[in-house]
Amino acid sequence: MRIALDATYSLGDALSGVGVYSRELLTGLAASGSAEGWDWFYRSQRYLRARLTRTPAKRPRAAAVQWQRRQVGSFIPTDSISGFPNFDSGKQVSTFHDLFVLSGDYSTADFRERFAAQARDAAAASDLIIAVSAFTASQVEHYLKVPASRIRVIHHGVLPRPVSGSPAPREKVILCVGAIQKRKNQITLVRALRAAPKDWTLVLAGSDGYEAEALRQEVKKQPAR
16 A cells, blocks of 8 residues: 655745655665555645755655545645645545644734644544644644544654764753744743843744744843843
8 A cells, every 4th residue: 555745844044843754754664675565745836945855765656636636545735724635546544733723823914824724624524633842733633623532642753963072061041942933932931030030041043934923022121131
């Protein structure tokens, strides 16, 4: 049985969390020796880039416009909003990383409406749903009314990095890595820093997201250090 994996998000240099997840799946499959049973698919807007990108295993690629002409045993998007191609047959499995858009005022109304529709469609079309945590699984049950029997919790793996040379001296730094947006709640870190000793520094590393300007205004209130 052949299995198709949506590899669209694995392309690029500055990968999102879903992008890292996708790329590590591909790399892990290649290293396991099991890649021969999988096809990697890319949506049409990134197909050309995929053709020019070296991949960890030489698998056939197909653009999104070709998906409906392929037959596979199962199709697995690496993110719930990817959507499903119109396969002739086969089981469908979707992956849900979170449902933050449905659980609070963390995005624009238009994005919330579009994401909710995509999430509902993906859940309805899926024979099985992968949730990356028990909390996400509970959200899928609550917001999308999916029975627990159709959900499997598979946690993210850990990617060890080798450390060369002697350990660097410790610094009094609070590091937060992630998009600057309301749902990440970095604004609380900025406020908490006011109670920290003067020799501590807060470093926020990430691109602008929803309501990033509110954080900038809060930083302006921060006493000089």
